[in-house]
Amino acid sequence: MQIHKVIATILPTAIVLVGLNANAQFPFPPPPGSTAPPARNIQAEVAQMTQRYGLSEDQATKVTTILQEETKQSEEVLNGTTLTMQQRFTRLQSLKTEEISRISDVLTPEQKQKYEADVRPTPPAPSPASGAAPGLPNLPSNQ
Numbered sequence: 001m002q003i004h005k006v007i008a009t010i011l012p013t014a015i016v017l018v019g020l021n022a023n024a025q026f027p028f029p030p031p032p033g034s035t036a037p038p039a040r041n042i043q044a045e046v047a048q049m050t051q052r053y054g055l056s057e058d059q060a061t062k063v064t065t066i067l068q069e070e071t072k073q074s075e076e077v078l079n080g081t082t083l084t085m086q087q088r089f090t091r092l093q094s095l096k097t098e099e100i101s102r103i104s105d106v107l108t109p110e111q112k113q114k115y116e117a118d119v120r121p122t123p124p125a126p127s128p129a130s131g132a133a134p135g136l137p138n139l140p141s142n143q
Contacts, residue, residue, distance in 0.1 A: 042067045045067060046060050055107075070099040073095055
């Protein structure tokens with residue numbers, strides 16, 4: 001049977017989807033009685049970036065504007081009712097990619113190299129050498 005191939009195909013996909021979902025913000029309001037996540041502190045982000053990358057006043061002003069625009073667009077996506085959860089997630093990912101690109105365009109080559117290294121997504125952890133998924137037995141291959 002081809003069960004091993006099916007498991008080998010489905011399991012990594014499921015792991016990636018769970019990992020992506022764990023890092024995403026929920027694109028719907030919190031349940032009644034719970035507190036909403038704190039608002040984005042753009043001034044603190046720009047202050048950290050200024051310290052880390054040595055932003056000039058002009059760069060800090062441009063980065064502030066970019067963060068404000070991208071935050072407003074993200075809030076519109078989160079508060080909108082026309083998109084499905086998957087569409088919201090995809091749109092939020094796109095907005096984050098756009099934000100990183102726009103900020104990179106403001107930076108000097110040295111600043112940009114450091115910034116992009118900081119915001120580059122970390123690769124998923126490698127699977128065990130045996131080829132078995134954690135917690136699952138190493139099934140024999142039917143090749």
